[in-house]
Amino acid sequence: MHVPDGFFNAPVSVAAGAVAVAAVAVSLKGARRELDERAAPLAGLVAAFVFAVQMINFPVGAGTSGHLMGGALAAILVGPYTAVLCLSVVLMLQALLFADGGLTALGINITLLGVVAVLVAYPLFRLLARTLPRRRSSLTAAAFAAALVSVPVAAMVFTLLFALGGTADVPIGAVFAAMTGVHTAIGVGEGVITALAVGAVLGARPDLVHGARGLRAPLVLRNAAGEETEVPAAGTERAPSPARSVRPLWWGGLAATVVCAGFLSFYASSELDGLERVATDQEIIQQAEDSRTADSPLADYGVEGLDDARLSGGLAGLIGVTATLATGTGVFLLARRRASHRDAEARASHGDGRD
Amino acid sequence: MGAGHAHALYRHGRSPVHRLPAHCKIVALSAFVLIVVATPREAVWAFGAYAGLLTAVAAAARVPPGFLLRRLLIEVPFVAFAVLLPFIAEGPRVEWLGLSLSESGLWSAWNILAKGTLGVAGSVLLAATTELRDLLLGLQRLRLPSLLVQIAAFMVRYLDVVAGELRRMRIAQLSRGHRPRGLRQWSTPARTAGALFIRSYERGERVHLAMLSRGYTGTMPVTRTRTAGRTQWAATAALPGVALAVCLMGWTL
DSSP: OOOOTTSBOHHHHHHHHHHHHHHHHHHHHHHHHHHGGGHHHHHHHHHHHHHHHTTOEEEEETTEEEEOOOHHHHHHHHOHHHHHHHHHHHHHHHHHHSOOSOSTTHHHHIIIIIIIHHHHHHHHHHHHHHHSOSSHHHHHHHHHHHHHHHHHHHHHHHHHHHHHHBSSOOOHHHHHHHHHHHHHHHHHHHHHHHHHHHHHHHHHOGGGOGGGTTOSOOEEEEOTTOOEEEEOOHHHHHSOOHHHHHHHHHHHHHHHHHIIIIIGGGGGHHHHHHHHHHHHHTTHHHHHHHSGGGGSTTGGGSOTTOOOHHHHHHHHHHHHHHHHHHHHHHHHHHHHHHHHHHHHHHHHHHHHHHO | OOSOSSOTTOOOOOSHHHHSOHHHHHHHHHHHHHHHHHSOTTOHHHHHHHHHHHHHHHHHTTOOHHHHHHHGGGGHHHHHHHHHHHHHOOSOEEEETTEEEEHHHHHHHHHHHHHHHHHHHHHHHHHHHSOHHHHHHHHHHTTOOHHHHHHHHHHHHHHHHHHHHHHHHHHHHHHTTOOOOSGGGGHHHHHHHHHHHHHHHHHHHHHHHHHHHTTOOSSOOOOOOOOOOHHHHHHHHHHHHHHHHHHHHHHHO
């Protein structure tokens, strides 16, 4: 999915570049916390690993083979910030040295393959890993789901960018169907390979899996009398608390989404007209008329009462993003509260045993 | 490290283009590609002019055309997409050799082919005339955060080592009768990736310790700086400057 030059028009390329720069700036700060002082050599080696992983082919059948994108894998193994940095470096050098992916499309490539993939995969992985029972198999399952979802979502964001500033006059529905379909199939491969690879690392060096920090079962000592005591693991003490590690990620994601939804849609006015024409051609409009939300104040990606098409489109995007984020955060907070309740109960019962 | 210090795409030479400071070249190329992308696709002659400009740069850099054309092959997957466009795009259709082609699809295909090829050719020229170390130093001079440059430097330096490890694992698999066919063999590449990650990560820790014991404090010493004079900036500005003129003419004509 390395986008070449000329695929997107100049405004979208520049805007995506701004998103990529912001994401890299946030990641530079975060990576120091994830890797301490070892940031440069370690992240460099991980970047070389990501580059090499993209050379590993797995057979898809019928004589063809696919290769890993590595966004989800890197995020789970070394943490989201380092993963964004490593993927950005890999994509930058691929564009500069290997002419793989255009220079003006570098921002788009970093946004899609780095930022979106990591922003989708890592929170999903943490959420699943915290809510599923504490077993190695649940970590593997969480890795599978995270990698599986991250690829089609990146494809969907590609379609969104294509609708905003794609240079080809292709029905956006067809682009969406083709991109999502193909990338769901790719995502299954990505998910299976990522899950197996994370499982292999968990088997050999579980302490290296960043996403599994603080999730390991504590060491239990049993004395001659058969009494069991729990030893707090040394590694878990230093692990960043999830509340602190998620918040900057959340703000970064919010900033990027706001830029995408509010700012990019300024450029979308003419293309959105194209989208509506396509919709008319394919008789989607008729179905849309039947939809119950058609007369909602946000229908047609515009805010009622605002005449400026661009302004209202941008505002509608912002409102939509805010609603989505609020819902998502609510679900996340609920899940976390439930998990922490369970933890507290577990701790309380263990504390009783210790007394 | 027994690996060479130049990357695969570099072509040693002493041409004026080789001698220009790397950061000037990066700025010039980025500006050039952005101008190319911003050119209206209907101005067919403008793209011919851009190609002529790149040919002139290639001639000045003494990069043989065969080398350049071979490197352009990386674009092939997107060429396939561009070839499909006239068949699937919307809009009025034109008849050509009995095929019904979309007019706007033809324009889109031309747009992607022309701009993509020019971008790839420019990147290939930069890679062919700039040494890796200079490229990284140039990125640093362009105020790219030093952590990012260091990560890139380590990645490039150890890429051959990590890729070599991967190659040895693959040879080991093949010599034990591994014949990947179908979905059942997916665990092998996955375990390979896992093992490769552990080896890379542990190597990173060892490299870090080795650097600490040699006095590493978080920044790399700069042994050579190349500042660019006004004449060199002027020389590199020629490419995007002429391209900008062509682009403006493309918009007005």
